[in-house]
Amino acid sequence: MTPNLRQVYAFAREYHQKKETQKDIQYGTAGFRSHADNLDYVMYRMGLLATLRSRAKGGQVIGVMITASHNPEQDNGVKLIDPMGEMLEQRWEKLATALVNVSDADLEAQVAKISDDEGIDNNDHAKVYVGMDTRYHSPQLAKAVLNGVAALKGNVRDFGIVTTPMLHYFVTCSNTNMAYGLPTEEGYMTKLIKAFKNIRGSTFEKGNYTNKLYYDGANGVGSLKMLGFIKKFDGFLDVKVFNSNGKINFNCGADFVKTNQRAPEGLPEVEPNARCVSVDGDADRVVYYFTDEAGVFHLLDGDRIATLIAGYLKDLVEKCGVKINMGLVQTAYANGASTDHIVNQLNVPVACVPTGVKHLHHKALDYDIGVYFEANGHGTIIYSTEAKRKITAASKDESLTQEQRDAASLLLETIDLTNETVGDAISDLLLVETVLHSKGWNLQDWLGTYADLPNVLMKIMVEDRNVITTTDAERVCVTPQGLQDAINEIVTRYNKGRSFVRPSGTEDVVRVYAEADTKENTLQLALEVANVVYDMAGGIGERLKMAAI
Ligand code: 16G
Ligand code: MG
Numbered sequence: 001m002t003p004n005l006r007q008v009y010a011f012a013r014e015y016h017q018k019k020e021t022q023k024d025i026q027y028g029t030a031g032f033r034s035h036a037d038n039l040d041y042v043m044y045r046m047g048l049l050a051t052l053r054s055r056a057k058g059g060q061v062i063g064v065m066i067t068a069s070h071n072p073e074q075d076n077g078v079k080l081i082d083p084m085g086e087m088l089e090q091r092w093e094k095l096a097t098a099l100v101n102v103s104d105a106d107l108e109a110q111v112a113k114i115s116d117d118e119g120i121d122n123n124d125h126a127k128v129y130v131g132m133d134t135r136y137h138s139p140q141l142a143k144a145v146l147n148g149v150a151a152l153k154g155n156v157r158d159f160g161i162v163t164t165p166m167l168h169y170f171v172t173c174s175n176t177n178m179a180y181g182l183p184t185e186e187g188y189m190t191k192l193i194k195a196f197k198n199i200r201g202s203t204f205e206k207g208n209y210t211n212k213l214y215y216d217g218a219n220g221v222g223s224l225k226m227l228g229f230i231k232k233f234d235g236f237l238d239v240k241v242f243n244s245n246g247k248i249n250f251n252c253g254a255d256f257v258k259t260n261q262r263a264p265e266g267l268p269e270v271e272p273n274a275r276c277v278s279v280d281g282d283a284d285r286v287v288y289y290f291t292d293e294a295g296v297f298h299l300l301d302g303d304r305i306a307t308l309i310a311g312y313l314k315d316l317v318e319k320c321g322v323k324i325n326m327g328l329v330q331t332a333y334a335n336g337a338s339t340d341h342i343v344n345q346l347n348v349p350v351a352c353v354p355t356g357v358k359h360l361h362h363k364a365l366d367y368d369i370g371v372y373f374e375a376n377g378h379g380t381i382i383y384s385t386e387a388k389r390k391i392t393a394a395s396k397d398e399s400l401t402q403e404q405r406d407a408a409s410l411l412l413e414t415i416d417l418t419n420e421t422v423g424d425a426i427s428d429l430l431l432v433e434t435v436l437h438s439k440g441w442n443l444q445d446w447l448g449t450y451a452d453l454p455n456v457l458m459k460i461m462v463e464d465r466n467v468i469t470t471t472d473a474e475r476v477c478v479t480p481q482g483l484q485d486a487i488n489e490i491v492t493r494y495n496k497g498r499s500f501v502r503p504s505g506t507e508d509v510v511r512v513y514a515e516a517d518t519k520e521n522t523l524q525l526a527l528e529v530a531n532v533v534y535d536m537a538g539g540i541g542e543r544l545k546m547a548a549i
Contacts, residue, residue, distance in 0.1 A: 005108050005112060005115075005152075006108075006120065007150075007151040008048060008107055008108045008111050008151050008152065009104065009105070009152075009153075010151075011044065011147050011148075011151045012041070012044060012104045012107050012151075014022060014146055015044070015144075015147060016040055016043075016044035016045075016148075017041065017104055017149065018041040018103065018104050020103075022038065022041070023485055024097075024101045024102060025042070025092075025097075025101070025222075026097050026215060027097045027209050028506055029089075029095040029355065029356040029357075029503045029505035029506060030068075030069060030077060030079060030082065030505070030506050031077055031078050031096075031302060031356070032046070032079075032100065032213050033068050033069075033075060033076070033077035033506060034075065034077065035074055035075060036068075036075060036076040036080075036135070036137040036141065036212075038141075039077070039078070039141055039144075039252035040141065040144050041104075041144075042100050042143040043066065043076060043078055043102075043144035043145045043148070044147055044151075044395060045065055045099050045100050045107070045140075045148060045177050046078045046096070046100075046129070046145060046148060046153060047064065047144065047145040047146060047147060047150075047151070047152075048099065048107075048111060048146070048148040048149075048152055049092075049095065049096055049099055049114075049148075049156035049272060050062045050063075050078055050080055050149065050154075051062045051126045051128055051148065051149050051152040052111070052114055052115065052118070052120055052122075052126075052152065053058060053080065053082075053088075053092060053125075054126035054127055054128060054154060055120045055121065055122065055124045055125075055126045055154075056118045057082075057083050059113075059124060059126060059127065060083040060127075060174075060175045060395045060510060061083065061125075061127045061128070061129055061170075061171050061174040061175055061284075062080060062081065062082065062083065062127070062128050062129070062171070063080065063081030063128070063130075063167045063168065063169065063170070063171040063281075064079075064080055064128060064129070064131075064132070064145050064500045065078065065079050065080075065131050065164050065167050065250075065522075066078050066130070066131070066132035066133065066138050066141050066142055066145065067132065067133040067134070067138075067164055067281065067282040067519050068134075068281070069133075069164070069280055069281050069282045069285075070134070070218070070249050070255035070256075070285070070330060071249065071281070072248075072249060072250070072282050072419045073135065073136075073247050073248050073249070073250065073532045074444075076135055076137055076138060076141055078141070078145070078537045080092075080096070081129075081167060081168055081508070082171075083171065084172055084175065084176075084421070085168040085169065085171055085172035085177045085420075085421025085422055085469075086358065086361060086421075087356075087357060087358040087361070089208040090358070090485050091298050091329040095114055095119070095305075097422070098136070098357075099111070099114065100109065100408070101200065102331040103432070104456070106441055107171070108347040109190045109503065111152070111524045113134040117146065121384075122152060122285070122473050126149075126152065126153075126154035126155065126156075126204065126292015127154065127155045127157070127407065128145075128154055128156045129156075129157050129159060129165065129167060129170055129171055129173075129174070129183075129504075130142055130145050130146065130149075130156060130157070130158045130159065131159040131160070131161075131164075131170075131250040131480075132161060132162070132165075132222050133161065133164075133220055133221045133248075133281060133282045134158070134161055134219075134221045134224065134248065134504070135248060137396060138161075142158065144157065150456070152242050153173075156222075158328055159185075159524045160408075161183075161221055161224065161426070162221065162225075163221050163222060163225055163282055163283035163425070163426070164282040164283065164284045164352050164421050164422070165219055165283065165284050165419050165421065165423065165424030165425070165427065166169075166185065166188055166225070168419070168421040168422040168424075169181065169183075169188055169419055169424075170183040170184075170188070171183075171421070172174070173187065178392035180421075182192070184414075185228075187376040188488055189232060189386045190414060192229075192416075192417060192419075192427055192430060193229070193232050193233070194339065194416070195234065195414070195416035195417040195432045195434075196237075196417055196434065197234075197236055197415065197433050198317060198413050199410060199413045199414065200236055200434065200437060204236055204237075206290070206437055206438075206440040206540075207440020207441065208278060208440055208441055208442040208444075209436050209437050209439075209440050209441055209442060209447055210275075210442070211236065211237050211238050211437075211540065212233075212238045212240070212262045212274070212275065212277075213237060213238065213239050213240070213275050213277060213429075213432075213433070214240050214267065214268070214270055214274055214275065214276040214277070214537045215239050215240065215241045215276075215277050215278075215279075215284050215429075215466065216242055216244050216252050216257070216264045216266065216267065216276065216277065216278035216279045217241055217244045217283075218243055218248060218249050218252050218253030218254065218256075218264075218278065218279055218281050218283075219244065219245060219246040219247055219248045219249065219281075220248045220249065220253070220280070220281035220282065220283065220500070221251065221253065221281070221282060221283055222280070222281070222282070222283030222328050222425055222426070223243060223245075224244070224278035224427060225283065226239060226241050226426065227241055227244065229426065234308040235533060237430075237433060238506070240268070242266050242267060242268055243264060243266040245310060246266070248281045249280065249281045250265075251265040251266075252264035252265055252266055252278065253278055253279065253280045253281060253521075254278045254279055254280040254285040254286055254287045254376070254377050254425070255280050255285070255376065256278070256279045257289060257299065258287050258299065258301055258376050258377060259289055259362060259457070259509070261297065261299055262297050263276065263289060263291060263297060264278055266320055267533050268405045270291075272290075272291060272292055272293040273290050273291075273292055273443065273444060274290060274291075275288065275291070275387075275443065276288065276289050276290060277289075277429055279426070279429075280377075280384075281426070282499040283425040283426060284378060284422060284424060284425055285355075285376055285377040285378045285423065285425055285426070285430050286300075286305070286377045286432075286433065287299060287300065287301045287302065287303075287305075287376075287447075288300040288304070289443075290303070292444070295525055298443070298447055298526040300374040300447060301375050301377055302374050302375045302376055302377040302378060302379055303330070303334050303335050303338035303373065303375050303452075304338070304426060304446065305341070305377065305379065305419075305432055306328055306330070306334075306338070306371055306372070306379060307338055307342055307449065307450070308342055308432060308435050308436075308446060309371055309381060309431055309432070310326070310328050310342060310371045310432075311346050311435075311449075312349050312414075312435040312438070312439075313326065313369055313371070313411070313414070314326060314346060314347075314348060314491070316411045316414070317369070317411070318406050319403065319407035320391065320394050320400075320404045320405070320407035320411060321394070321400065321404050322387075322391055322394045323386075323390070324368035324369060324386075324387045324390060324434035325367055325368050325369070326348055326367055326368065326369040326370075326371070326373045327348065327349045327350070327351060327364070327367035327369075327370055327371070328342050328349070328351070328370075328373075329350070329351045329352075329353060329360045329363045329364045329367065329370060329371070329372035329373075330350060330351070330352055330353075330360075330373065330374075330375075331352065331353060331359075331360065331373075331374055331375070331473065331474070332352060332353050332355075332473055332474045332475045332500050332502075332513065333351070333374065333375040333376070333457075333513055334374075334375050335375065335380050335452045335453055335455060335515065336449050336453050336496070336498055336515055337451060337452050338450070338452070340450070341395070341449065342391045342515060345449075345450070347351075348371075349535045351363050352473040353477070354470075354473050354474050355374070355474060355502065355505065356428075357374075357378060357379075357422065357423060359380065360372035360373075360374065361382070361422070362433035362489055364381075364382050365382065365384075366505055367384070368383070368384045368386060368387035369381065369382075369383055369384075369387055371373065371381045373423075374385070374417040374496025377423075377428075379423045379428070380418060380420060380421075380422060380423045380427070380428065381418050381420065381431075382420045383418075383420065388412075388415065390410060391401050391408050391411050391412055391415070392408075394537040395408035395411075395412055396406035396481060399450065400416070414431070416432070417430055417431055417434065418423075418431060418533060428466065441486055444480065453496060453516065453522075454515060454516065454518060454519040454521075454522040455513065455514065455515040455522060456513070456514050456515075456516075456522045456525075457511060457512070457513050457514075457526075457527040458511070458512045458514075458527075458530050458544065459504070459507070459509040459510065459511050459512070460509060460510045460511075460512060460533050460534055460537075460538045460544070461508075461509055461510075461511070461538055461539065461540050461541040462510050462533070462534075462538045462539050462540060463512050463538035463539075463540055463545070464538065465503035465504065465508055465509060466503060466539055467480055467537050467538060468480070468483075468501060468502065468503045468510055468533075469477060469503075470500075470501075470502050470503075474500060474502040475500050476500075477501055477502075480536050480537055482536065483501070483532065483533070483536045483537065486532045486536065487499055487500070487501065487529055487532065490528045490529055490532070492523065493514060493516040493526070494516040494517070494521050494524075495521065496515070496516055496517045497515070497516045497517075497521070497525055498514070498515050498516070499512065499513060499514040499515075499525055499526065500505045500512075500513055501513075501528045501533050503528065510533055510537060512524075512526055512529050512530045512533060512549070514526035514529060529546060531543075531544070
């Protein structure tokens with residue numbers, strides 16, 4: 001054991017004790033998430049783990065983001081960012097879970113075990129970037145992370161309050177020797193705004209597109225950063241920020257809007273059809289919406305954003321004549337009408353993967369241009385090195401027509417406007433604005449591209465959500481035995497019916513999704529499926545509860 005490890009226990013004992021009564025917790029799709037009061041020891045240990053991870057990766061920077069995203073104010077959480085901005089490797093999720101669940105007395109031995117198993121020399125260089133959202137307990141929790149890094153003698157850079165995607169971007173920039181950009185807030189903003197302005201040129205408005213946008217910052221870091229962006233927009237985009245100073249995610253933000261299918265509180269009196277957008281508490285998700293003259297609310301969610309962007313990119317690729325393939329990645333939650341539109345109208349292949357960004361991101365790597373979005377508004381586009389090389393070459397290729405070269409240059413700017421490291425509400429918003437502007441569209445035009453099937457999401461409390469296991473990208477239920485047959489039987493009785501159930505990765509519930517031809521039928525279908533889940537998977541508490549994703 002290296003002498004370095006001595007401090008691991010000393011710091012834990014002095015400053016970051018774990019209660020004897022603390023229940024085991026698990027590193028899930030969103031890292032660790034819990035009531036903020038239970039997280040100090042978790043943060044400390046994630047500081048340790050990030051340092052170990054950095055050493056295991058030859059001293060590359062590892063990120064630690066302190067956030068509970070769209071969760072309520074009292075919650076907080078932490079997740080690690082791998083060197084290329086990806087989510088932490090799955091094998092290490094298990095190490096994270098094990099490290100967090102040992103007692104203080106066993107902590108040093110657990111760190112030594114990980115070091116031995118992973119061939120880590122704790123005298124080697126390590127670097128950790130830390131960022132946090134605007135929750136009032138985040139600064140205190142950040143200190144625990146910093147102590148974890150210090151206990152293992154790693155180097156740390158504390159970015160303070162940043163969006164989750166900004167931290168992903170900083171980590172990637174640093175590990176690519178700045179090839180991806182500068183790992184500073186200024187570098188991030190400048191890159192996006194430069195590309196945005198270059199694409200837009202001197203016409204701010206076009207056709208049905210006006211440049212006024214109402215922006216719900218979910219009372220989180222997304223509002224803070226947007227206020228910074230506005231100063232640099234120079235009128236290119238007229239953004240009216242609301243929900244910038246209240247309780248984070250409270251009756252507002254992308255999750256609220258998507259789940260409740262209604263406008264957030266705090267939206268000022270706006271004209272009918274005004275273009276509105278909501279981000280979530282850490283600004284990695286975005287959804288659009290408007291209310292028409294008849295007072296009807298319309299949502300344009302992640303599926304819509306995926307189709308809009310994929311269509312735009314496909315046109316550009318065709319225009320510049322470069323041979324690169326493109327694919328779109330969705331989850332089972334994607335509206336059936338969107339999948340149909342992408343496959344049959346846009347002629348872009350679609351893959352379906354389990355819920356969680358890491359699955360989508362991983363699959364998107366299979367394509368030269370991989371567009372991935374969850375219906376909840378989380379997603380981005382990734383471009384292969386080969387695709388970038390070909391597009392760059394086309395932009396300079398004198399044997400091509402001017403139009404082809406221009407299309408290639410535009411594609412390069414679009415790549416610069418994209419935060420490829422992870423879904424980014426602000427970058428995605430700028431992309432959507434770019435496409436709408438280029439088409440001269442308002443939100444009705446966008447909505448008119450296809451009609452969503454009505455859909456419903458419910459959650460069911462059960463004794464143990466792990467009794468539900470699934471396969472085929474969560475579309476088929478393997479256990480409890482007979483549940484899938486029962487669902488199949490119910491679904492056949494509904495026109496355009498589709499339903500699936502899956503255990504949540506972030507809450508102790510089972511989720512039921514349903515879609516069908518009408519609102520009433522969809523609700524009925526969801527209730528029927530929810531009932532069989534309740535009966536066959538050990539339902540507890542209230543029998544049926546309508547609620548959030
Ligand atoms: C996490 C995931 C999100 C997913 C959600 C599903 C990341 C960064 N976030 O928030 O992508 O949609 O979990 O939650 O992967 P659920 O498992 O509770 O339904
Ligand atoms: Mg989020």
